[in-house]
Amino acid sequence: MLHIAWAKYSNTTEKNYKTKDTPALNYEEADIQVENSVQPQVTQxxxxxxxxxxxxxxxxxxxxxxxxxxxxxxxxxxANIDVTQGEYDQTTKLWQVGTLDAWKRAVMTVMVVVLDDKDLMTTVELTSCGTTDPDSTPNNGIDTNGNGLIIDDKGDEDDGDGQDVKINDLQRTGNNENAGNRSKKIIPNELSFDTDVKMVMEHKKDKIISFLDFDSMAMRMEYHSKGKNPDPVYWDKDGYIYSGEKGNYYKIPFDQVKNMGKNMVKMFSMGNQGMPMPKVGGKEVNLEWPNEPIIYNGYELHVYPNRYPMVEWVFMYHPNIFRGAENVIEENVDCRGNGGCTKFTATKGEGAGSTVLFDSQDRLAEITNPDGASAIYTYEPCTVTLPAAQSFNFNFKN
Structure with a gap:
């Protein structure tokens, strides 16, 4: 059964009063784990x-x-390699870490510039240590479960990890003498845009307007609620959020903000609540990010998830998500001066009365909830220019 429900957050902790035996610690063993991360995750x-x-x-x-x-x-x-302890030999590719006490770590920071996209996978693997590791074997490869994945694969042993970056490039299709082998043939798909995206979200006294500019691949979010409003917040294509006060902006990796659980932007107190999400059998549908590039005015546009909060729903929502589901009514309606629009209404369940509207081109047009919360999407030209900003990174060194 599929129904639309509000996306909610809960801090309820399930209690389990059952006891179980805890294995005794072996103080001759050391669990050595490695981690590999990158910022930004998307670049050019x-x-x-x-x-x-x-x-x-x-x-x-x-x-x-x-x-x-x-x-x-x-x-x-x-460009630069820095380690908190030991030495790294670029010829042998070995990092002689040395000795680590329990609950301590050594960190290597590698700053690089992307030359091409032939091989972007950086790997790290523990090759030796002076103690027995209880759950992994040094120098036995990174893909230890053999599934072909090494980036943050929890199924692999924890003494190896891989990480890469994605190339986000806007490429002219058709006759482009400079495109060379990098130009891709356009495969017809539903994600074709001829203009930018504007979203107006309202919930009670709160109102947010967001603009996504496909030319700059930047988004601006403005607050238009009653009372004093903060400065606009910006997002760029490389996963950075620009937060400012009185025109002074800081550029912060969005993933770091999310991982720390910081409510650094006002929109998290309102924007991620009250919007209907499809469910199947009581579980939220895993909305899939499009595999093919987005087409914008004859260009292939590579867009990656978690870059443009709530506006990026236009890339994931499609009538097929709701079509034919139980407890959902489909209607053909007029909208925005045209016929051929499609409206889906949930009739039962937690989200009863919620609606999702698609325009005559099957683009997401409107999401509403029974309490009056709504997000309206229109497709019109807009200009977003990122502000000058100071870079800011959270440092988790010991």
Whole structure:
């Protein structure tokens, strides 16, 4: 059964009063784990990115003789490498970490520039240590479960990790002498736009207007609620959020803000609540990000998820999500001066009375809830220019 329901957050913790035996710690073992992360996750050729690689001793014993192999492919030009302890040899690709006490870690920071997109996978693997690891074997490869995945794959042993970046480029299709082999043939799909996107979201006294400019691939979010409103917030194509006060802006990786659980932008107190989401059998549908590039005025536009909050729903919502579902009525209606629009209404369940409207081109047009919350999407030209901003990164060093 599919129905539309409000997206909600809960801090309720399920209590389990059952007891179970806790295995005794072996103080001759040390659980050595490695992690590999990158910011920004999306860039362009010539763009600068930073890999942060850490070797963590999760205890309980101190471990010595720790060596990790860090491979930085030739698609990157290395600008700087810094380690908190030990030495890294770029020729052998070995990082001699040395000794780590329990619950301590060593960090390598690698700043690179993207030269091409032939091989963008940076890897790290523990090759040796002076103690027994209870749940992994050093130097036995990274893809230990054999599924072909190494980026944050929880099924692999925890002593290896991979990370890459995505190239976000706007490429002219058709006859482009400079496109070379990078030009791709357009495959017809539903995600074709001839103009930009505007979203107006209202809920009680709160009102937010967002503009997505396809030319700059930047989004501006403005607050138009009663009383004093904060400065607009911006998002760019590389996953950064621009938050400011009185015209002074800071540029912060959006993933860091989310991972820390910070409500640094007012929209999180209102924008992620009250909007209907489809459900199947009581569970939220996993809305799929489009596999094919978005087409914008004859260009292939590579857009990645979690870049443009709520506005990016125009890339995921489609009539087929709701069509034919139980407890959902489909109607053909007129909208915006045209016929051929499609409206879906939930008739039962938690989201009864919620509606989703698609325009005559099957583009997301409006989402409403029974309490009056709504998000209206229109397709019209807009201009978004990112403000000058100081970079800010959260530092989690010991």
């Amino acid at each position: 050729l010539g763009g600068a990115v930073t890999f942060v690689i850490s070797v963590n001793n999760k205890g309980p014993a101190t471990s010595d003789g720790i060596v990790s192999k860090v491979v930085i492919p030739s698609s990157y030009s290395i």
